Amino acid sequence: MDKSKIRVIFEYEFRCGTSAAQTVRNINEVCGNDVANERTVCLWFEKFRSGDFNLENEPHGRPETKVDNDELKTLVEENPSQPTCDLAAKFDVTIPTILDHLKQIDKINKLGRWVPRELNEHQKRNRLEACLSLLSRHKDKPFLHRIITCDEKWILFDNRKRSAQCLGKDGVPKHSPKLNIHQKKLMVSVWWSSAGIIQYSFMKPGQSVTADVYCNQLDETMRMLAIKQPTLVDRDRPVLLQDSSRPHVTQRMLLKLQQLDLETLCHPLYSPDLAPTNYHFFQALDHFLQGKILNCQQAVENAFCDFIATCSPGFFEAGIKKLPLRWQNCVDNLGAYFD
Known part of the structure; x- marks a missing residue:
């Protein structure tokens, strides 16, 4: 099956709330074994969770990165519980890119918290x-x-730090300027x-x-x-x-x-x-x-x-x-x- 059509199915299953594992089973039952694999589906689901529903492949090559490792380290150490998608959004890069940079600064995720590295x-x-x-x-x-x-x-x-605001049911949050990463x-x-x-x-x-x-x-x-x-x-x-x-x-x-x-x-x-x-x-x-x-x-x-x-x-x-x-x-x- 054409890859662009498979990605449409990925998005459909994601919006239906289907898990990555179940999505793989659904596709392979209809289209044949090995048409989809769980790792690929997980990567696309991570992308969808970040709000990016572009179904085109990322451009090849190594574009100039927007991630400053010093800034990333500061952000992670200030709040070690930040999810990867939030960090990617702050730097306006993809999740795989932010994961590469986290590896460069020796940070790994341990039970939902970023720690210096996985100790052997x-x-x-x-x-x-x-x-x-x-x-x-x-x-x-x-x-x-x-x-x-x-x-x-x-x-x-x-x-400055952006903080959550306690609002009523119809409350409108105050907007604060986006910080320069x-x-x-x-x-x-x-x-x-x-x-x-x-x-x-x-x-x-x-x-x-x-x-x-x-x-x-x-x-x-x-x-x-x-x-x-x-x-x-x-x-x-x-x-x-x-x-x-x-x-x-x-x-x-x-x-x-x-x-x-x-x-x-x-x-x-x-x-x-x-x-x-x-x-x-x-x-x-x-x-x-x-x-x-x-x-x-x-x-x-x-x-x-x-x-x-x-x-x-x-x-x-x-x-x-x-x-x-x-x-x-x-x-x-x-x-x-x-x-």
Whole structure:
């Protein structure tokens, strides 16, 4: 049967509320085995659910993508429960395209929630062993006060969020302007400990965190740490908690750590749920920025400074002190994600 006719049947069955599996059975019973397969029907049904009822094939080739992976990551981490069709609609792309980009940023769907990736058994075991070791070390000799940690984040200029409206039966929702997905943003790099902020810096437009940039930041962090927490530097010695992104594990960085005689804390791969900057600092920053519209780079920098000014002295200590509980949660879940 001509494919264009089969797609008409797909749409008909979809509008009738027929499941993909039943649609395949209905078509193959009438037209012969293997005329339709469930994977193809599922893809077309996903397209119909997104509101696209165009029955023509997508153009071949690789058109220029409209998806900014940084923006996609921000959207997914702000609301991990968003369905794929909603994400595709926001970027005005097809569902297969959004799935490709989600794969590029290591996001997979787990029970209706986007998580960093599907951990294999080896990765779960590494997380489990790392957390057991950290818990044992902390029990023998507490070291949370020695931890310094860091990470980078994109801050959007426009932080408005569209929210649901409670309306009566005949109520008309208020319209809000569609947000620009590809809007301006500025990257901030922040270094802190349980005692507070050590130092932070904003990347210049177009600049990324390379090994050279990261080493310079580490030098500045150690200089500021000697001023703000001299006891930690001279007597206790700091311990660096960082993730395993590329700038953090280069040969240049390893030499820098040796030069500074700085210990790094064991941090397993793909573990943002065990990184205080992710689960504590940036989460609070997102909440503070929600609804704010920042019209220039200086406004972004001022907003970040305002956020730091609102943080109580106990805010930073609380974020670090959550680590043993999160290590235990990871152990209790045998290395799997627990958030």
